[in-house]
Amino acid sequence: MRLSNVPSWQYLLRDVLELYYMGSAGGSAKIRTHMAEVRRALGKVFEDDPEIDYGPAKMLPVCEHLDRAISSSTGLRTAKVARSLESVRGLLNWKYGYEKVPRGLTRKYGYTEILGPNGPVVSDRIIVGCVLFAPKTTYPAHSHKGITESYVCIAGNTSENDAGVYAPGSLIFNPPGQMHRITTADREPCLLVYAWTGNPEDLRNQKMSFSKK
């Protein structure tokens, strides 16, 4: 099945694209370049009209927090993407992405890919997905080799490297190799959209792994 035949996935990708059109780069040249790269890659994906390959849907314990995250975005400019995600939620494959899930994270974290070499929308131009964190979660320090990463906060509040607090609509930028550790608020879940840009080889071979201190 092609993307052009599945409106719900088109809407979801268009809403992600809109985040990268409407959001500000805050005056940062590096972030502006990354946002333009995300827009360019997503634009190409629409031109390519790639296959959608769902595979089996899978839930994780953290999905218990998805309703709350989606409803907490009501009235915010991130609500649209949250609602588009909701409309495909029955098809999503939530993963930990680690051979050994760090203790304490099994009920508190999961991610689901939307677009990338592994699908569901199959493309090697860019990886886009969502991460969901339960309240009071610490996601251990990690980095991504050869990958430039941005997170856009969709619901809840989060902090990275104790450097600030990001609310819905905020963009967090991690250049390749930069270590980052994420924490979430005490009582509310946090939903983030992420985009990874890099060369196709790096995107294909990316492994989730935590740094050992």
Ligand SMILES: [Fe+2]
């Ligand atoms: Fe990351």
